[in-house]
Amino acid sequence: RVVSPHCQALMCVTILQLRLQQRRTREQLVDQGIMPPLKSPAAFHGQIRSLERARTENFLKHKIRSRPERAELVRMHILQETGAEPSLQATQMKLKRARLADNLNEKIAQRPGPMELVEKNILPVDSSLKQAIIGERQKQQYKHTELWR
Known part of the structure; x- marks a missing residue:
């Protein structure tokens, strides 16, 4: 067009x-x-800007000189102490978290149920309720052993 x-x-x-x-x-x-x-x-403005820039530069240099050493950061749990290369540290952390998650899931799967906690006197309940729970549990165990005979 x-x-x-x-x-x-x-x-x-x-x-x-x-x-x-x-x-x-x-x-x-x-x-x-x-x-x-x-x-x-304008010249005065330029001078002020250069002074501000120099002050900022000095401040940053001071901060860099006074920053803590790596060992101090590891002690404060800011950095991880690891022997792996920096390129592998992220992968190492993911693996560590996955292992921890698997371990916790396994422990959760193996934890005792409320009935077992009542039987072992870990979970407090009324004595009449406790007797009913233990009686019901014994009936279930009896039926289970009868099936295997």
């Missing part, structure tokens, strides 16, 4: 007007440090 030069110029003007409406105000540019404030000379 061919666009006439008049339409192209009209589109350019429309786009330019839209971009001018959307641009940031001078105050926003000053707040972001892009432009110097109106009341201060």
Whole structure:
């Protein structure tokens, strides 16, 4: 499709007007440090920015020099003590978590039920209820042994 030069110029003007409406105000540019404030000379603004940058640089250098050693971070449980290469540490951690999850699932599967806890006097219940539970359990065991005879 061919666009006439008049339409192209009209589109350019429309786009330019839209971009001018959307641009940031001078105050926003000053707040972001892009432009110097109106009341201060540009050279003064540049000097202030370089001083702020130098102060930030000094602060970061101080933080880097005073950061704790690796052994201290391991002692504080921030880093893991591992002999594996850094590229393998993530895989090692996943494996360790999977083993832990399997171990916990196995322990949960083997934990005693409420009836067993009542029989071993671990779970407190009323004495009449306890006798009923033990009696029912003995009936079940008797039926089970009769089936195997």
